[in-house]
Amino acid sequence: MHSISSPAVMHPLSLSASSRFLSHKLLIPSSFFSNFKTTHQGFHTNFTKVPTFIRNCTSPPVSAKPSSQIRWNRTKKSEPDKKLQALRELFSSPGIGIDAYIIPSQDAHQSEFIAECYMRRAYISGFTGSAGTVVVTKEKAALWTDGRYFLQAEKQLNSNWILMRAGNPGVPTTSEWLNDVLAPGAKVGVDPFLFSFDAAEELKEAIAKKNHKLVYLYNPNLVDEIWKGSRPMPPNKPIRVHELKYAGVDVASKLSFLRSELLDTCSSAIIVSMLDEIAWLLNLRGSDVPHSPVMYAYLIVEVDGAKLFVDNSKVTPEVLNHLENAGVELKPYDTILSEVERG
Structure with a gap:
């Protein structure tokens, strides 16, 4: 590590x-x-002739087959608890020593769409929406997502999770929440491959208000470490x-x-x-x-x-x-x- x-x-x-x-x-x-x-x-630039599609509303829509992402939502309610427990156990492992860990949606290339083997946030939380950030401390676990996914997150998160409805009045940002729930001088872990330079700088500056430190942990990513047995191949x-x-x-x-x-x-x-x-x-x-x-x-x-x-x-x-x-x-x-x- x-x-x-x-x-x-x-x-x-x-x-x-x-x-x-x-x-x-x-x-x-x-x-x-x-x-x-x-x-x-x-490249071809004539996009003026756009075909129009009209759905027949008298017939039911075609049901899509569940994808692998949807299957994650069908796991047992106790499974996310075991994942959180395993992740928290790593916090105190030699060479790590952190009080919280942030898991974004992106892969190492900041892609909007990512391969299944890099869907770390979905794996740890069970929430399969395309946008969201997870923060896990030694006692709490929270997910931030936007208004498109509030209903989905409510269904997919179990009682061990706090749903942060990003953008709503009174909802703190990830850094504000960390500053509130962590004792001064805490260490917050991230995989630096999953953050842009600017995002890391902004986060580091925000949590420094409570004297927290940002710790870069990679090779392996902590979620990858507990995902070993069932993680999809690249x-x-x-x-x-x-x-x-x-x-x-x-x-x-x-x-x-x-x-x-x-x-x-x-x-x-x-x-x-x-x-x-x-x-x-x-x-x-x-x-x-x-x-x-x-x-x-x-x-x-x-x-x-x-x-x-x-x-x-x-x-x-x-x-x-x-x-x-x-x-x-x-x-x-x-x-x-x-x-x-x-x-």
Whole structure:
């Protein structure tokens, strides 16, 4: 278990042995692609003819088959209690030593939709809505969600949980609640891979009002530690090449433009962690995330090269050849942190 409590250390992907990395959210295609689209029109833009669908209200709607997420809601009422107990037991384990733990909805790439194996908040709470944050202390467990999911959360949470109706008058934020229920000087644990740099900074500053400290815990994530036996396997479907006739711009041109942007900012490299940005830049598509043709990966683009961090089992000979032609080197997905630290 890696534990970091120094206030000088932030998100693992922001760590570096030197300042040669520029790490920030690259808005592709919104801001980055805007410079391309006046000269490269590689997509269809005629969306004026939108088909209209009218449902026959005299017949009942088709019932969808329950998904794996729904099955979590059908577990025994006692099961979430055992999960909370197991999680709390880890609080006092050697190398951890925390008083509370925050579990967001996101994966390590801040994705809106995530693979089942990363649905940690749903696993620990039983709440399967797409938005929400869980905070567990040694005595209490609370879930924050918005108005879309109040009724669903009421049904899915058992009596061990406090439902925080975010946005309603008088409902505290997660940091306000922690400052209220924890004794001064407490330690609040988070997995730094699941928080953006700004979110971690904001949280750290908010809980510092009661002299609390933010502790970064990873490898493994605490929920992953108690989920071992039944946790779904990570997705491993093959990656595919997005043909140039559909992409409109080849990979070499995209990387060349990005490198010119790096030089303009006096940077020698950028870490790209957003999955849609990686798929767009490399003209690749995947099937790792529901509703999104992306694959789990990180990308480091340097002035003189590029490295794609991805599960090699997903890489077909066609994809390998596609990447080699673009000058992109393959690296194992889980080596991204060591690569950044090495600088």
